[in-house]
Amino acid sequence: MKLREVAHSRTGDKGDISNISLIVYDMEDYEMIKQQVTTEKVRDWFTEIVFGEVQRFEIPSLGALNFVMKRALGGGVTRSLSLDMHGKSLGFALLEMEIEFDKERAGNGNGRIAEKTKGNS
DSSP, rough: GGGGGGGEEEEEEEETEEEEEEEEEEEGGGGHHHHSSOOOHHHHHHHTOSOOOOEEEEEGTEEEHHHHHHSSSOTTTOOOTTTTTTTTTHHHTTTTTTOOOHHHHHHTTTTHHHHHHTOOO
């Protein structure tokens, strides 16, 4: 399934650094996201865009992961020729990442997936 099914994102920038916060809708999904959305996986996901270090910061009280990606914005707002100089679309791009989801949990009435699939049966 797509990461967007269990989380949303916020993005920010400073110079040539992009910052993506990934926030779960349901706190029960935080550990799953923490295990699957690793620094390495994010670096691989953005391999054609991010040319520097990727760091991950965990914020368990918010159910969030914050990724700081260096050399990600083509030099920054004043230097980049990109249509998305601030990197706002990078959060949406991350939400397209495929993750594994516990199918038992999806069927027991918890979380957004269960709610979405109830009407589709």
